[in-house]
Amino acid sequence: MSSLGRASAILGAGTLVSRITGLLRTIVLLAAIGSLGRASDAFSVANQLPNNVFTIIQTGILTAVIIPQIVRSAGHKDGGQAFISKLFTLGTVVFLGATAVAVLVAPGLVFLYAKGFTPDQLALATAFAYWCLPQILFYGLYALIGETLNAKRVFGPYTWAPIANNVISIAGFLLFIALFGDNRNRVEMWDPTMIAVLGGTATLGIAVQAGLLLVAWRRTGLHLRPDFAWKGVGLGDIGRLAGWTFLMVMAGQLAGLVQSTIVSEASGDHPAGTIMMAAWLVFMLPYSIFAVSIGTPYFTQISEHASADKHDEVRGDVARCIRAVALFIVVSTVALVAASVPATRIFTDSGAQAVQAAPVLIANLVGLLPLSVLFIVQRTFYAYGDTRTPFWITVVQCTLIVLSALIAPLIVPLSQLAAAIALGQSLACLVQTLIAIWMLRRRLGGLELPSILVSLGRFTLAAIPACLAGWGVYLLLGGADGWIVADPGAVAGRVFGAIGTGIVGGATVLVYLAVLALLRAPEMSVVSGFAKKFLPGR
Numbered sequence: 052m053s054s055l056g057r058a059s060a061i062l063g064a065g066t067l068v069s070r071i072t073g074l075l076r077t078i079v080l081l082a083a084i085g086s087l088g089r090a091s092d093a094f095s096v097a098n099q100l101p102n103n104v105f106t107i108i109q110t111g112i113l114t115a116v117i118i119p120q121i122v123r124s125a126g127h128k129d130g131g132q133a134f135i136s137k138l139f140t141l142g143t144v145v146f147l148g149a150t151a152v153a154v155l156v157a158p159g160l161v162f163l164y165a166k167g168f169t170p171d172q173l174a175l176a177t178a179f180a181y182w183c184l185p186q187i188l189f190y191g192l193y194a195l196i197g198e199t200l201n202a203k204r205v206f207g208p209y210t211w212a213p214i215a216n217n218v219i220s221i222a223g224f225l226l227f228i229a230l231f232g233d234n235r236n237r238v239e240m241w242d243p244t245m246i247a248v249l250g251g252t253a254t255l256g257i258a259v260q261a262g263l264l265l266v267a268w269r270r271t272g273l274h275l276r277p278d279f280a281w282k283g284v285g286l287g288d289i290g291r292l293a294g295w296t297f298l299m300v301m302a303g304q305l306a307g308l309v310q311s312t313i314v315s316e317a318s319g320d321h322p323a324g325t326i327m328m329a330a331w332l333v334f335m336l337p338y339s340i341f342a343v344s345i346g347t348p349y350f351t352q353i354s355e356h357a358s359a360d361k362h363d364e365v366r367g368d369v370a371r372c373i374r375a376v377a378l379f380i381v382v383s384t385v386a387l388v389a390a391s392v393p394a395t396r397i398f399t400d401s402g403a404q405a406v407q408a409a410p411v412l413i414a415n416l417v418g419l420l421p422l423s424v425l426f427i428v429q430r431t432f433y434a435y436g437d438t439r440t441p442f443w444i445t446v447v448q449c450t451l452i453v454l455s456a457l458i459a460p461l462i463v464p465l466s467q468l469a470a471a472i473a474l475g476q477s478l479a480c481l482v483q484t485l486i487a488i489w490m491l492r493r494r495l496g497g498l499e500l501p502s503i504l505v506s507l508g509r510f511t512l513a514a515i516p517a518c519l520a521g522w523g524v525y526l527l528l529g530g531a532d533g534w535i536v537a538d539p540g541a542v543a544g545r546v547f548g549a550i551g552t553g554i555v556g557g558a559t560v561l562v563y564l565a566v567l568a569l570l571r572a573p574e575m576s577v578v579s580g581f582a583k584k585f586l587p588g589r
Contacts, residue, residue: 066210066344070336072217077332077398078545079224083249086325086399086408088236089172095324096165096311097179098253100157101186103304104149135199136278146191153184163308165324167315171238178243182250186257193261200267201347208267210344215263216256223252234400295438299445306449310456310472322469326408329398330473334415337383342376342423350430357434362495365431369491370499372427374506378574380423381510382517382563384416389521390555391416393535396548402536405548410470418477421484428487435494444486451479506574513566521559528554 084091153160157180165176197209227248235241268275317323349372356364387394391412396405429441455475463471492498528535528551535551538544567575 066340069210069213069217070339072214072221074332074336074397076217076220076224077329079221079228081325081329081398081400082233082545083224083228083235085234085236086329086404088325089169089238089319090175090236090241091325092165092315092318092323093168093172093176093238094179094249095328096161096168096315097176097250098183099311099324099328100153100160100164100180101184101190101257103307104153104187104190106300106304132274133278136276137280139195139275140278142191142195146188146195149191150185150187153187154181157181157184164311165315165318166312167318169238172318175238175241175246178246179250182247183253186254189254189257189261193257193264196261196264196268200264200271201351203271204348204351205267205270208264212260212263216260219256219259220252223248223255227252295442299438299442302442302445302449306452306456309453310476313456313460314469314472316460317465317468321466322408322411326399326411327469327473330395330408330412330415333387333394333397333412334419337380337387338419338423338426341379341383342426345376345379346372346423346427346430349427350434353431354434357431365434366495366497366499369427369431369495370503373424373503374574376423376427377420377503377507377510380420381507381514382560384419385514385518385563386521386556386559387416388413389518389525389559390552392525392531393548393551393555396536397545397552401538401544402531405536406531407466410467411473414470414473414477416477417474418480421477421481425480425484425487428484428491431491432487432494437494440490440494441487444483444490447486448479448483451482452476455479506572509567509570509572509574513563513570513572516566517559517563520562521555524558525551525555 081091084094158177161173161176161180165173168176193212197212200209227245230248231245235245311324314323314327349368353365353368356362356368391409392405395408395412396402399405399408432438432441452475455478456472459468459471459475488498488500492500525535533551535547535554536544537547539547564575
């Protein structure tokens with residue numbers, strides 16, 4: 052178990068630094084293109100296209116299928132070397148083909164995701180897309196190499212490599228501001244050179260991120276070589292398993308397409324694609340630091356136990372992982388709710404925009420705990436080679452997302468459209484998670500639910516006074532009229548927002564931990580364990 056703790060600490064530290072630098076990257080990017088405006092939404096749509104394809108590749112195939120298969124391939128006579136060489140050759144061919152096709156149909160892809168854009172805005176988004184879509188190749192290689200490293204228990208590089216991407220992007224965006232000025236939020240302000248600098252910077256960062264993982268490859272003990280003989284090593288089984296996950300992710304992408312198309316109607320004066328992207332980045336900070344960094348090492352262990360038919364160990368792994376993740380996710384949720392306005396001030400241009408954007412962040416946070424639990428439950432199905440069940444559960448979620456997105460413009464004004472769409476997604480995720488838990492419990496003959504529910508009850512009990520304390524600190528600092536959301540200038544305003552978020556969030560966390568300590572919560576050992584991993588010898 053100590054090895055899991057060390058792995059989680061390494062992943063957590065890398066993710067924390069990666070997300071902080073990623074947040075700085077977004078702040079500099081929004082300083083360059085603005086947070087509300089047609090130009091910023093055009094870039095957001097274009098830069099999101101390769102991410103959508105990457106999601107299909109990573110979640111649809113690699114995470115769901117490849118890690119369990121690589122774990123099993125370790126039992127081959129050559130330690131899985133032939134299997135992984137064939138897999139990498141096939142993957143590279145697929146990524147190259149997907150990139151070429153995406154570039155050819157770039158105008159159609161942009162139109163699908165942004166039907167509400169003006170003609171000039173569509174043209175700008177398409178120009179950005181030509182520069183951004185090559186990221187598909189580098190995203191794919193990064194995911195394939197990284198997931199193989201994880202399967203071989205080399206956890207650190209996959210988490211730390213994105214920091215290089217963020218540093219390169221920050222430098223490139225600062226260069227853009229130096230050359231062309233800031234807050235380029237109107238479409239008519241852009242020319243081909245500006246588009247090339249911004250789009251080229253975004254793609255260069257992803258390319259370096261993928262290349263750095265190759266430096267760590269020698270730690271796997273494997274030697275790759277091109278191998279086009281794809282028969283006889285179980286790639287057919289991978290195809291059958293990946294078919295269901297591919298359909299699952301495509302369902303999610305179609306739901307996202309509906310959301311993007313509808314929210315594009317609000318582009319210009321109201322929160323839309325750029326604000327949703329930035330709020331999602333803040334939302335993903337605790338998810339990545341805690342759910343992914345704790346859950347990823349557990350997933351490798353769950354895959355090993357499932358492969359050996361040790362079902363009792365799997366049930367214990369799942370319960371321990373959920374309790375450990377929920378301990379941190381619950382307090383992260385209430386801390387960000389209390390600090391929602393200063394947190395959104397970090398990526399908006401004014402206090403007024405922060406107040407507009409805060410409901411979008413809060414709506415996303417409703418789904419933070421369900422999504423984190425789903426991360427664990429869904430991957431347990433994958434460990435057993437079951438990709439069909441998660442597909443059908445996801446269909447339910449996507450149906451609810453589409454219905455809520457279609458209903459949203461009928462019942463809320465454009466100013467609240469982005470928040471309503473985000474809330475619909477969060478509620479759909481909650482339903483999906485409950486169904487997934489019920490299905491996994493049936494499959495495993497139990498999930499130690501009583502102990503999980505008792506822990507969640509303790510966390511909720513501690514979260515109530517913690518959230519009230521955080522909100523009280525926010526009001527003492529002046530609330531929406533205080534210095535933490537003031538408009539002293541583009542950079543200073545975001546700095547104030549970050550400081551305010553730290554103060555409000557810190558007060559929330561301190562009260563949360565104090566209440567858990569008073570309750571003598573056994574989960575506090577997880578907190579001390581994390582502290583010891585991050586601060587050895589103290």
